Amino acid sequence: MKWLVVTFLLTVTQTAWPQYKSGTVIFLSLSENQLTVAADSRITFGSGEYQDTECKISAFGSKFIFTMAGVAENGTKWNARSIARQIWQSESKDGSGASDLHIRVSDKWITAMEKVYDDPALIAASRTQTGTDYLASAAFAALDKSGKINVMLVDIGFDLRFFDATGKIRFFADRRILLKQSALGHADVVTEFLSRSSERSIAYMEWFDTTSAALSRSKEQAALASKFIELSILLHPKNTELGFPIDVVQFGPPPLGIHWIWIKPNCQQN
Numbered sequence: 001m002k003w004l005v006v007t008f009l010l011t012v013t014q015t016a017w018p019q020y021k022s023g024t025v026i027f028l029s030l031s032e033n034q035l036t037v038a039a040d041s042r043i044t045f046g047s048g049e050y051q052d053t054e055c056k057i058s059a060f061g062s063k064f065i066f067t068m069a070g071v072a073e074n075g076t077k078w079n080a081r082s083i084a085r086q087i088w089q090s091e092s093k094d095g096s097g098a099s100d101l102h103i104r105v106s107d108k109w110i111t112a113m114e115k116v117y118d119d120p121a122l123i124a125a126s127r128t129q130t131g132t133d134y135l136a137s138a139a140f141a142a143l144d145k146s147g148k149i150n151v152m153l154v155d156i157g158f159d160l161r162f163f164d165a166t167g168k169i170r171f172f173a174d175r176r177i178l179l180k181q182s183a184l185g186h187a188d189v190v191t192e193f194l195s196r197s198s199e200r201s202i203a204y205m206e207w208f209d210t211t212s213a214a215l216s217r218s219k220e221q222a223a224l225a226s227k228f229i230e231l232s233i234l235l236h237p238k239n240t241e242l243g244f245p246i247d248v249v250q251f252g253p254p255p256l257g258i259h260w261i262w263i264k265p266n267c268q269q270n
Contacts, residue, residue, distance in 0.1 A: 023241020024056060024069040024185035025232040027225050028139055028151070030178050034218060034252040035141050035149050037067055038225035039185075040233055041264060042243030052243040055267035059258045060088045063097065063143040064105075065251050069185035070136025070156070071122065078116050080136065084109050097145035106140040106152040106175065113156055114171045123158055123169050133157040133172070137184040147253035151178035186242060189232040204231075222248055222261045 039056040159170040183190040193201040248261035
């Protein structure tokens with residue numbers, strides 16, 4: 001299965017399968033062994049109501065970051081972020097600074113998520129709602145003992161044609177290492193402005209380059225990440241599913257560690 005780096009968040013609404021749907025946009029940038037991650041805050045429920053309180057970036061300890069877009073929760077039955085944290089806790093017992101921690105955690109998370117996604121009602125709802133084979137995208141970032149940041153990006157989906165023909169579920173998973181920049185969720189606007197593929201994006205990015213010229217590299221990356229999320233909230237065709245405030249974190253070897261540029265008060269213990 002060929003996956004797009006830019007993905008969108010699945011919305012699933014089915015009375016028999018209670019969970020929220022969450023329009024998400026996430027931007028990740030890896031530069032000079034420093035990772036910058038930014039995300040919006042809105043969750044939209046099946047009733048059309050929304051809350052701008054969702055913690056979409058999670059820090060596990062001081063050396064691991066997790067973020068995701070996709071089917072993230074089934075009421076009180078399971079939570080994809082909690083599953084990721086539990087796996088990280090288990091795998092970290094063997095050494096949180098291991099160079100393959102991001103691989104081990106992401107691989108076991110895929111296995112765990114395929115088990116909870118193995119629900120024909122969920123798959124049928126996703127098939128109806130989106131017409132695609134997409135279920136989730138996630139990023140796992142770990143700092144190893146040498147001070148290097150390793151970031152694994154993951155996509156999970158299902159064989160759409162096979163499901164339509166048989167009603168049975170066959171999963172696919174794609175893994176890739178983050179080399180520079182990536183966007184998850186409703187990322188069309190991020191892609192447009194990052195690639196400067198339109199007149200408005202060229203004009204805006206030229207302005208941004210000028211205004212950010214005096215900033216340090218670290219501050220410039222934080223400002224850029226925040227701007228990409230802001231532009232998405234304002235300009236995306238589905239921007240009713242996106243909302244302020246914007247959370248931004250920077251992650252790297254000491255003395256930086258995990259440094260929140262902005263985080264909602266309710267996410268402090270996330």
